[in-house]
Amino acid sequence: MSKKLSPEEIVKYFKDEFKTKIKDVQVRKKSAGSKKKESYSIWMNIDKSIFKPFVKHLCDLQFPHLAVTSGNDLGKTIELIYHFTLGYGTRFGEIVLNVSVELPKSKPEIETICDYIPGALVTEREKQEMLGVKIVGIPDTRRLFLPDDFPEGVYPWRRDETGLEKLYKNLHEVKK
Amino acid sequence: MKQKTTTKTSYHIPIGPIHPALKEPVYFEFEIDGERIVDVDVKLGHVHRGIEWASRKRNPIQILYLAERVCGICSYSHPAAFTLAVEDAAGIEIPERAEYLRVIQGELERICSHTLWAGVAAHEIGFDTVLYFTWEIRERALDLTEYLTGNRVTKAIMTIGGIRRDITKDMLPTVTKHLNYLKDNFEKLRHAFLDDKTVKIRSQNVGILTKEDALKLCAVGPTTRASGVKKDVRVDTSYFAYGDLDVDYMTPDVLTGEINGDVYDRIIVRLLEVKQSIDLIEQCLDKMPSGDIIAEPKPAKLLSQLKKASGEGVGRHEAPRGEVIHYVKLNENEDAPYTWKIRAPTYNNILPWIPMLKGEQIADIPIVAASTDPCMSCTNRVAIVQDNNKYELTKEELHRLSIEKTRRLMKQ
Amino acid sequence: MRFSMLPQVFAQLFKKPWTNKFPAKYQPSNTTAYLKAVSEGKAKINPPIKTPPGFRGKIQYDKEKCTGCQLCIKVCPCEAIEFKPEEKKIKIYLARCCFCSQCNDICPVNALSMSDEFLLAGTDPYEKDLIVE
16 A cells, blocks of 8 residues: 555544544654654544454555554453554554453453454464453464463453462562 | 275374474474475463563563563563653653664664574574674674673663663774674675575575465564565654664565565575664764753652653564564553553564465474574474374484485485 | 685684683683682683673672662662661672662662672572672
């Protein structure tokens, strides 16, 4: 894709399609170096119901590069943030798009995007085991980073009672 | 009674976490038919140390040193991406001289990493003379690192808001002497590696990754540039001082004019990047402005400034192996960040191993896997389960298989 | 070309090896006997290559200047520094130190500095040579 997209155009492209389901849009600009060239990043918060159509809409615009997905435990909800980048291939053309989706803790489920972006398999498996999020339709449900004999129901990234508080020991208390 | 017809079953070879010539403990299970690989399965997680969890009770300055120990070879890239994320979240401005110095340190690390990789790749083929030659070149680059930062590997030179040590005028003669040595020897290195007939036979048309696969599996770094996809954080975004310098995507058609996506192309991309790094360091030394090197020189004030800051930030850097991305969330009145997520570049390059290895021979596993430059060293053991007998192949055996193939090809 | 490394290999035949032979040219058959001979003056140890200025070696602590503000303890990533409340001075455990020199930067009275000593191996993490106070 040789056309250089500006961040405002991208935000408008999504807002035209999904209107009110996109909230908290923020466009950040950073300049670096002596010549002060700028780079942009977009942060937005979307509703869980439009997640899969959103990703399809994004792939129609330009095939994105999925860097990673990070997760936060916010008390009553779990927030997943997908970090995409668009516009690679041209000098100063890349725009980072950070999309966050909130899931209630009573039903932490979300659809997979592996059918659109096969490279998302590794990061989705990680969310399943670390946060307890159930990814519907994922082709491979095995554990990724945790060993197989790790107890079920313990999710290391969470900060509530399913977290790791009972499982770790301090070295200096154990050894000397 | 009818004789049961024998069907051809395929063997499964588990190449365990501690294993051949691959530098990262990864578990593979190969399904092979004779000598050809039919299918590959990958499992990770053997060096999971809980680093992100250890950051929950440390303040950002302590986390810098924790980030440095994620990986020994990319020990500058992880603190660099972390400081970019914290500066994005807290809104800290960096002086211009610090940005140029950061570029110099990053490119120096890239030279050390790529020459180490060139030696290891030659060792996989069986070409040990080139291993010793490239590692001697690397020693001079490490001497320069020790002179500039105080230590060869754990550099401890990054800090939030700038950089810890400056390059003063009286340090410049040593720096230029080392750079000239590297420039003179680069041509010998290129000639030894790229013009050699054996290297060409072993690495051309082996381990091919097509452009569509590289795009769809989100591969990063020289692995994807060798397949023709133009992805490089230094060219795409403007961070540190790369916006002022003359950088371009290094794809194999710069040297040979065509793109195959095989192991030979990856060797070309990495050697071209060494030349590009030497060139970038010289550009930086010429253009560097004078001024401060750190935004807030007193660490105690910096800590209280970070404690009051809140927000989320993302930092990306082009490490020698690809794109490193860190995500940090800071909360107000808390010392430690609420969340810290690291994604090292090798994790995106694991999935491309599957299309690369299908259809290859077992003796090609070391060179194909080493060509994506996975990050960490290790030893190995291979267990082959055949019928009901179990016997083990050690690293020497697999290495011997790889060298024997080279000898066979050379005789043809 | 078939043997592209040949010119380098030939040139190496006439050059001295680049390695510095520290501590001795060949490994002694009995290390403890060799070390005893060195302390009596009968054998010599080749010195290691000199470290550049700014090398981060063993930490040096100036006790008089220290005011007991505990800022170094706050910033040490390895928790290698302990506070002694009765004297208001610190104690550094070298077995845990990672030689980052961040404590040097934060000390308001410059009581800490890094020397160029790097031969610090010992058998017990709490022995006297590995504690600076």
